[in-house]
Amino acid sequence: MxxxxxxxxxxxxxxxxxxxxxxxxxxxxxxxxxxxxxxxxxxxxxxxxxxxxxxxxxxxxxxxxxxxxxxxxxxxxxxxxxxxxxxxxxxxxxxxxxxxxxxxxxxxxxxxxxxxxxxxxxxxxxxxxxxxxxxxxxxxxxxxxxxxxxxxxxxxxxxxEDELHAVTALSGSGPAYIYYLAEALEEAAIHKGLSKDVARSLIIQTLEGAAAMMKSTGTEPALLRENVTSPNGTTAAGLQALEDRFFKEAIGECIEKATARSRELGAQS
CATH class of the missing domain: 3.40.50.720 (NAD(P)-binding Rossmann-like Domain)
Structure with a gap:
């Protein structure tokens, strides 16, 4: 070309x-x-x-x-x-x-x-x-x-082609969701006394490490999550808070709304 x-x-x-x-x-x-x-x-x-x-x-x-x-x-x-x-x-x-x-x-x-x-x-x-x-x-x-x-x-x-609406919602817009998660983690960490520099470095490495584990092992995300989660431990407590706040439902609605908006943009063009 x-x-x-x-x-x-x-x-x-x-x-x-x-x-x-x-x-x-x-x-x-x-x-x-x-x-x-x-x-x-x-x-x-x-x-x-x-x-x-x-x-x-x-x-x-x-x-x-x-x-x-x-x-x-x-x-x-x-x-x-x-x-x-x-x-x-x-x-x-x-x-x-x-x-x-x-x-x-x-x-x-x-x-x-x-x-x-x-x-x-x-x-x-x-x-x-x-x-x-x-x-x-x-x-x-x-x-x-x-x-x-x-x-x-x-x-x-x-x-x-019809799947591109979901692709747009998932990976096209996806970096913004990850940055929003990082933003929330950083704010929470700072609130608990960590410096911004330390919090951000730990968040970046945690995200990189988790993504690398999924890619290199091919293990299901649910199993990787279970491997990190000890009964009645800190991870279990944190995950319970996410469940109480309907985390999966919020993510599902996020993808649904973004997919619908992609279809709307197509209809307007």
């Missing part, structure tokens, strides 16, 4: 740009970025990552092998209208926009290879968890290119 053009320059676009460049998936000068109005943002990305900026004549769109759609969902119709006259029939599309369906993209950009994905912001450090679905115009060669690009920024799982 020789030339990639990003439509949109927000946090998700930057996460993917940072990931693919840091992982050496493509030369920075072959990555072009454009957005609706914020030139300062484009210059900032150019200075930080060495990418190219799409100028007003938008010549880069005419030679793009892959166009990455990274606008806000509400802006996708205008973005497609702006770029459709300029892109070739050979250009493939990779969307990282929450909720926007492949059908919507086909309606706006014509019949062409289209992949709809949901990375998360951990793509910046090559640790994204990404779900992707592709239309029937994507052949084996393009599938390999798309998967390789997304694998450069982390783990990739190919799913059915």
């Amino acid at each position: 020789k030339t990639i053009v990003f439509i949109g320059a927000g946090s998700m676009a930057e996460a993917v740009i940072a990931g693919i460049i840091n992982q050496g998936a493509i030369e920075p000068q072959n990555v072009y970025v454009m957005n609706k109005s914020d030139d300062e943002r484009l210059i900032s990305l150019q200075n930080q990552y060495g990418v190219s900026i799409v100028c007003k004549e938008k010549e880069a769109l005419k030679k793009a092998d892959l166009i990455v759609l990274a606008t806000k969902p509400k802006d996708i119709q205008q973005a497609m209208g702006d770029i459709r006259p300029l892109i070739t029939n050979q250009a493939a599309i990779l969307s990282v926009i929450a909720g926007v369906s492949i059908h919507t993209l086909e309606s706006g950009l014509g019949t062409r290879p289209i992949a709809r994905s949901m990375p998360n912001t951990s793509a910046t450090i090559g640790k994204s968890a990404t779900g992707v679905a592709m239309n029937t115009a994507v052949d084996d060669s393009m599938r390999k290119h798309v998967l390789a690009l997304l694998e450069a920024v982390g783990l990739v799982k190919e799913v059915e």
